[in-house]
Amino acid sequence: MMYTYKEVLRNPHPTESRQRLSIRTMWVSQVRLAVDAYLVCLHHALTTEKEEVMGLLVGEFSEGREVVCDIHSAVTLRRSDKRKDRVEISPEMLIEAQQRAEQMSASSGKELHIVGWYHSHPHITVWPSDIDLQTQAGYQQMDSHFIGLIFSVYNEDKKTKIGNHQVTCFQASNQSPEGEPPQYVRLPVPIEILSTPILASNNQQALDNLCSTLHEEQSEFLQLSRQQAGEDPVTHLHNIAVMVQSVCRLSSLVLGPLVSRVEEQLSHVLTTTKYLKQEEEHLKELSSENNVALPVL
Numbered sequence: 001m002m003y004t005y006k007e008v009l010r011n012p013h014p015t016e017s018r019q020r021l022s023i024r025t026m027w028v029s030q031v032r033l034a035v036d037a038y039l040v041c042l043h044h045a046l047t048t049e050k051e052e053v054m055g056l057l058v059g060e061f062s063e064g065r066e067v068v069c070d071i072h073s074a075v076t077l078r079r080s081d082k083r084k085d086r087v088e089i090s091p092e093m094l095i096e097a098q099q100r101a102e103q104m105s106a107s108s109g110k111e112l113h114i115v116g117w118y119h120s121h122p123h124i125t126v127w128p129s130d131i132d133l134q135t136q137a138g139y140q141q142m143d144s145h146f147i148g149l150i151f152s153v154y155n156e157d158k159k160t161k162i163g164n165h166q167v168t169c170f171q172a173s174n175q176s177p178e179g180e181p182p183q184y185v186r187l188p189v190p191i192e193i194l195s196t197p198i199l200a201s202n203n204q205q206a207l208d209n210l211c212s213t214l215h216e217e218q219s220e221f222l223q224l225s226r227q228q229a230g231e232d233p234v235t236h237l238h239n240i241a242v243m244v245q246s247v248c249r250l251s252s253l254v255l256g257p258l259v260s261r262v263e264e265q266l267s268h269v270l271t272t273t274k275y276l277k278q279e280e281e282h283l284k285e286l287s288s289e290n291n292v293a294l295p296v297l
Contacts, residue, residue, distance in 0.1 A: 028147050029066035031116075031169045031191045036203040038193050040074040042165065043207060045120035045151040047214060052087040054079065054119040056097045058104055058112050058202075061145050069115050069147055072108075073202040075100050078213050078220075087119055104202050116147035126152035126166040133184035136172040147171055147189055167191070 037057070044053050059071040077093045098114060105112040117139065119132075128136065128150060139146040152166040169191040176183040225239045287293070 027067065027171060027173075027187065028061075028069050028145055028189050031069045031071065031147055031189050033071045033149075033191060033193050034073075034196050034200070034203075035193050036196050036199045037071050037074045038167070040076065040203050040206045040210075041118045041149065042151055042153075042167075044074075044076050044210060045118075045122075045153045045165075047210070048120075049122040049154040051079075052120050052122065054087040054089055054117065056094075056101075056114050057116040057118060057147075057149065058101045059115040060110060060112055061115065067145055069145065071115060072110075072112065073104055073200065074118065074206055075114075076206050076210050076213055078216055115145065116149065118149035118151065121150055121152045122154045124152065124155075126150050126168045128168075128170055128172075128186055130184075133172045133186065136170065137174065137182070137184050140172060149191075 041055065041057075044055055047053065053076075055077050056075045057071045058073040058075060059069060062068045062070065075097045077089050077097060079087055079089065101112055101114050128148070132148070132150070136146070136148045139148070148170050150168050150170070152168075154163070155165065156163045169189040171187040171189060172184040173187045174182045175185050225235075
């Protein structure tokens with residue numbers, strides 16, 4: 001069962017009826033995601049097709065008749081557990097993310113804070129699982145406006161065999177009567193991806209740090225495997241080889257698009273420089289024809 005924002009507002013369920021007066025301030029009616037923050041999330045999601053990844057979203061809420069969430073930046077986090085169907089983040093990582101949000105707020109002059117989380121669904125549907133809904137509900141107990149994004153990646157159209165990815169935004173709503181165990185359903189939140197003139201420094205830094213974050217993850221799991229394997233040198237060498245192979249693959253995935261981005265920026269700078277030089281020569285010709293002295297800079 002799926003519910004929209006307006007359907008929850010008029011839902012006759014007794015549990016929801018008790019909350020009708022405050023529900024307009026609980027649910028987020030729209031999310032506006034900056035395109036560079038979207039690219040950070042998607043880039044992070046594409047780094048692995050075997051496990052889920054997770055990060056946090058930094059932005060602000062504007063409240064009026066409806067609550068709108070503007071997401072400006074994404075914070076990639078190091079995972080404490082790697083599984084195919086779920087992902088966990090340590091409390092230390094959450095504290096670090098909050099500190100980053102405070103730094104972004106201080107540098108931008110805006111009241112920014114953590115407004116949501118994102119995670120990936122490699123090779124599966126974009127819809128949240130029961131575990132996702134429980135996790136989302138837990139976040140909403142701390143902040144009723146908290147939102148979640150899911151990036152479904154490494155899927156392909158069955159007819160065309162063309163790869164595609166999807167993103168959805170949601171909150172969780174408890175539809176159980178009072179006194180019964182909670183039964184959470186997905187509350188879809190409309191999402192709009194907004195273009196930005198430049199790549200924000202916070203998102204550029206997130207992309208730059210992604211490779212080191214993934215390397216730290218691999219190092220931690222290598223250390224854990226060494227503790228579990230004991231002193232067997234062959235097993236340890238095998239694990240090191242697997243780590244090196246994984247790091248090389250991740251480096252290619254992460255650095256390749258970044259290099260392409262730098263090359264595009266360089267091409268733009270060179271094209272702009274060439275155009276400005278042509279304009280300079282044209283202005284010099286005009287000034288010479290009209291006997292106008294150009295100022296010396």
